[in-house]
Amino acid sequence: MKIYLGLDGGGTKTDAAAVDSQGSVLARFTGGPSNPHAGTFNEATAELDRVVRGLLSSLPEKDIQPGGICLGMSGIDTSEERSLISMAVRSTLAEWPGELPVAVASEAQISLMAALGQEFGVQIISGTGSICYAFAPDGSHWRTGGWGHYLGDEGSGYSIGLRTLKAVMRSYDGVQPPTEITGIILEEYGFSRITELKSYIYKPERGKADIAAFAKVCLKAASGGDECAIRIVTEEAAALADTAAALLERLPAELRGRAVLTGSIFAHSPLFARTLRGKLLDRYPSLEFVDGTLAPPPSVGAALLARKWFGGPDA
Incomplete structure (x- = not known):
């Protein structure tokens, strides 16, 4: 066989x-x-x-x-x-x-093949990091984003997680209003006080994935209606939409018809996906989206x- x-x-x-x-x-x-x-x-x-x-x-x-x-x-x-x-x-x-x-x-080509049955198209990825790719049938390719957590990664799990951590501490200081994110972190991480977050985060072994893990806390709070979490999720989705729009602007017209959305943030946050789709449809009303998470x-x-x-x- x-x-x-x-x-x-x-x-x-x-x-x-x-x-x-x-x-x-x-x-x-x-x-x-x-x-x-x-x-x-x-x-x-x-x-x-x-x-x-x-x-x-x-x-x-x-x-x-x-x-x-x-x-x-x-x-x-x-x-x-x-x-x-x-x-x-x-x-x-x-x-x-x-x-x-x-x-x-490339990672994008095999993901596109899985989602579309072809190795060319547009892909918008939001996982631990974020990046936007496009591949043409003749092998030409383009990208925006994907510059890592120091230089970019807007609309990624890392960016959402980092903003979540900062928001919690600013809430503790009274700079921002109370947020449900605080209680979720205390419960899920077993802290007795949110100030314990500092010693947890600054341990030498903490890395990018540990920061990105706090994105799920934000997504959970946002789904429960917390204003702070909703703001973080929608602003990050809008930032990734800007990155995707910059990619679409460079492409030949035949590649602008649809985009595949993949990555854990799309999989776990309808709000994030809905916001990004809305922002892109404002600029490209005929753009179709494929749920690559399925x-x-x-x-x-x-x-x-x-x-x-x-x-x-x-x-």
Whole structure:
């Protein structure tokens, strides 16, 4: 049986999927980080080897022939890195005859494939970070945002979380009115006083993800009607809408028809999604939105992309 493999490799985990020649998902397998900039290149390739072997061993049928693999890898930017990653994966699959086709795609391309069934389009992402991408059928691509938590990330979990923390302390000082966010933090983090937040946040081991985790507190308070939380969510959504609008302005008209919304903030905050859609529709009334949070995972998109690129005219 001919199968196609896809990997979504990131700084916290690597998700892999296999599909058959009809595009049906046969197996999934998850491993640790494979972003070479989150560790060493050898660690990344070792994890890729483990995940690919784990995926193949979990297939229900053993009489298989990989027809190609697509790697959606974060942190892989140069042609040299792509070549080294491809060689490492080919080594893992060397037991099969012939040279296995290997492609390295962007995170946006495999997500678009999962959501739209094609590797081109517009994607607006709001997770721990934020970024907007566009890919054209001829391979041309554009981006706005994605400059990290120091230089950008407006409309991200990190930005919402940081504003949430600051708002709570300004409320404690009496600069801002009381907010329901305070009580939620006390309950969820087990603090007896909100001033304990300082020692928690400034521990050396705290990182970007710890700050971004406070976004869920803000989203919860906003859904309960807290004015402070609603203001943070709507202002951050408007900021990301500005980033997306700057991207749309650069695009050829044929790419401005629809946008895929993906990421945990879209998944957990109808208010955030509604606000962003409204802001963009004010500028682009005919723009359609696709809820990418309901799409298959990006690893499946990567496998479907391998099938499309390497499976022949019927794939």
